[in-house]
Amino acid sequence: MKKHIELRELISIDWAGRSIHGTYHKPFCSGRSKPTLGFLFLNYGTTPRSGGSDVTVYWADSFAKLGYPSFRIDVPGLGDSDGDLPRDMVGYANAINAEHYTAAISAVVKAVSERFHLSGVVLQGQCAGAVAAIFAATASKYVKGLVLITPYFHLQMDSVARTKIGSMAAQNPIGRPVRWLYQTLKRHLRPERLPRNANRNLIRCWNKLTYSELPMLVMTHDDEHRGYFNYIEYLQKSNSNRGQIVVKPIAGHSKEAYSTAAENWLRYHFPVEKDVAVNAGAALG
Amino acid sequence: MPVAPTDCLQELLEDAGYLEVGGEHLYTVLHKVANPIARVLMAGPFAAERQYSYIPWVRWARYLAQRRIEVLRFDYRGVGESTGKFEEMNFETWREDAQTVASWFQQQSPGLPLILHGLELGALLAAKTLAAGIGSAGLFWSPPRTANEVLRSSLKHQIAIDNAFNTTTRKPASHYIQQLDEGETMEVEGYRWSESLWRQSYQLEMPSGDAGDWHGGKPVRFVQLDKRATPLIGTSGLRFVSTVNPDLSELFAENYHWIVNTPGLTR
Numbered sequence: 001m002k003k004h005i006e007l008r009e010l011i012s013i014d015w016a017g018r019s020i021h022g023t024y025h026k027p028f029c030s031g032r033s034k035p036t037l038g039f040l041f042l043n044y045g046t047t048p049r050s051g052g053s054d055v056t057v058y059w060a061d062s063f064a065k066l067g068y069p070s071f072r073i074d075v076p077g078l079g080d081s082d083g084d085l086p087r088d089m090v091g092y093a094n095a096i097n098a099e100h101y102t103a104a105i106s107a108v109v110k111a112v113s114e115r116f117h118l119s120g121v122v123l124q125g126q127c128a129g130a131v132a133a134i135f136a137a138t139a140s141k142y143v144k145g146l147v148l149i150t151p152y153f154h155l156q157m158d159s160v161a162r163t164k165i166g167s168m169a170a171q172n173p174i175g176r177p178v179r180w181l182y183q184t185l186k187r188h189l190r191p192e193r194l195p196r197n198a199n200r201n202l203i204r205c206w207n208k209l210t211y212s213e214l215p216m217l218v219m220t221h222d223d224e225h226r227g228y229f230n231y232i233e234y235l236q237k238s239n240s241n242r243g244q245i246v247v248k249p250i251a252g253h254s255k256e257a258y259s260t261a262a263e264n265w266l267r268y269h270f271p272v273e274k275d276v277a278v279n280a281g282a283a284l285g
Numbered sequence: 286m287p288v289a290p291t292d293c294l295q296e297l298l299e300d301a302g303y304l305e306v307g308g309e310h311l312y313t314v315l316h317k318v319a320n321p322i323a324r325v326l327m328a329g330p331f332a333a334e335r336q337y338s339y340i341p342w343v344r345w346a347r348y349l350a351q352r353r354i355e356v357l358r359f360d361y362r363g364v365g366e367s368t369g370k371f372e373e374m375n376f377e378t379w380r381e382d383a384q385t386v387a388s389w390f391q392q393q394s395p396g397l398p399l400i401l402h403g404l405e406l407g408a409l410l411a412a413k414t415l416a417a418g419i420g421s422a423g424l425f426w427s428p429p430r431t432a433n434e435v436l437r438s439s440l441k442h443q444i445a446i447d448n449a450f451n452t453t454t455r456k457p458a459s460h461y462i463q464q465l466d467e468g469e470t471m472e473v474e475g476y477r478w479s480e481s482l483w484r485q486s487y488q489l490e491m492p493s494g495d496a497g498d499w500h501g502g503k504p505v506r507f508v509q510l511d512k513r514a515t516p517l518i519g520t521s522g523l524r525f526v527s528t529v530n531p532d533l534s535e536l537f538a539e540n541y542h543w544i545v546n547t548p549g550l551t552r
Binding site: 001002003005007008010012019021023046047048049050051052053054055057077078079080082085086087088089090092255 | 299300301302303304305310313314315332333335336339340343347364365366368371474475476527528529530531532
């Protein structure tokens with residue numbers, strides 16, 4: 001069996017006595033100029049590194065075509081990587097919130113940067129992966145930017161269940177006005193402050209990254225905040241809109257829409273060198 | 286028949302690689318074993334199910350490997366880590382994948398009995414491969430009667446999503462099926478279904494005893510998984526899975542014991 005094929009290579013990184021497995025998507029680039037920044041995708045929830053409906057494969061292929069070396073990895077316990085894993089989603093979310101995966105992700109980011117001669121990577125995470133990415137970015141100098149899809153900033157999983165129910169109720173023709181009325185009354189009767197189950201450790205990390213001016217792209221579903229606390233809005237206000245944070249609501253859930261938003265942001269913050277871009281353009285036809 | 290001692294659990298050695306098939310590359314993971322007593326080829330479920338069942342499926346492979354049964358698992362063309370575009374694939378493609386990988390595995394040295402093991406769609410493809418004369422036995426978990434049953438299950442989930450987010454123009458299942466029967470392509474759970482995928486799904490059926498001794502007298506075992514095996518099978522309408530790493534030790538032990546205690550399946 002081959003490890004290398006034309007556009008991909010299977011990689012594994014040793015960490016704490018076990019192997020973390022991943023796939024490297026080779027960038028289009030000229031022989032003269034090597035890319036200096038990579039793009040690394042974390043698992044979406046507990047899915048394997050290909051992502052739900054194999055969407056992460058699509059994204060990695062897209063970014064590699066633009067000239068960014070792209071990597072998809074399985075954190076310990078997920079996908080093909082061995083490791084302990086809690087029994088249920090609550091346990092997994094708690095492990096993420098307790099920074100259980102930070103050391104592993106930091107090790108992977110460092111190993112990938114060194115092995116492929118990169119200055120670092122942009123780290124992408126979705127949902128729980130976004131939370132893990134924030135922690136890892138605070139811990140690792142090799143994380144040069146973040147793309148976060150629907151990050152959450154609360155702790156207890158029961159509140160996630162409530163927000164899922166709330167989100168579903170918000171779609172219901174009767175639930176929607178009832179929920180609107182409840183939230184309006186709540187806003188007027190109580191001054192805006194962090195919910196009691198806010199993940200304050202995560203928020204501290206977020207604030208650190210904001211003040212360090214790490215480029216961050218936050219993508220949310222355009223209807224995500226209907227019905228519950230908008231952490232991103234709160235954090236931006238409380239930080240006086242400091243930092244290099246772009247918040248992009250995405251209508252619908254198309255992988256193309258997310259990919260386009262990330263590509264535009266990448267081109268602005270981390271442009272591929274000119275001759276690399278020219279070659280990638282030629283390759284795209 | 287000697288039973289491999291479980292107090293001598295093997296150190297795990299997993300080797301991922303690509304196998305070329307039909308101009309694409311199938312992603313495979315070989316759970317290598319020193320001095321294996323048997324081999325198992327694991328054919329996984331349909332694309333949309335893969336992300337939910339992956340954790341317990343991999344753990345099952347490791348369970349077997351720890352007990353000196355060498356395991357090979359793979360992704361179908363156009364799915365997961367394998368190359369190719371899903372919309373260009375169909376059930377004939379995936380049958381070819383299963384047969385190619387099974388033939389490759391059977392040819393490895395030393396020669397050993399090969400058990401073809403599948404989950405849902407994989408069970409159907411494993412059965413077809415066994416019926417084609419490859420392999421020594423079959424272990425089938427929750428096989429559907431036809432591939433169309435698999436697609437309809439995925440379609441149900443898509444309808445649940447569509448109806449949850451679109452309360453004004455809900456469409457019944459019959460509307461979707463009519464469109465597919467009329468040859469339209471459709472995106473279902475993030476995968477674009479082609480006309481040939483839908484059409485072939487009616488034609489691909491689980492071999493049955495009515496068609497004669499399709500497995501040539503080789504040992505076969507059918508297991509109908511229930512909700513205790515979630516998320517190996519059977520996630521709910523909107524696919525919100527609370528258990529990600531269930532304790533399936535009883536299921537694993539039962540099936541492992543069938544392998545090692547069935548005459549001719551281990552060396």
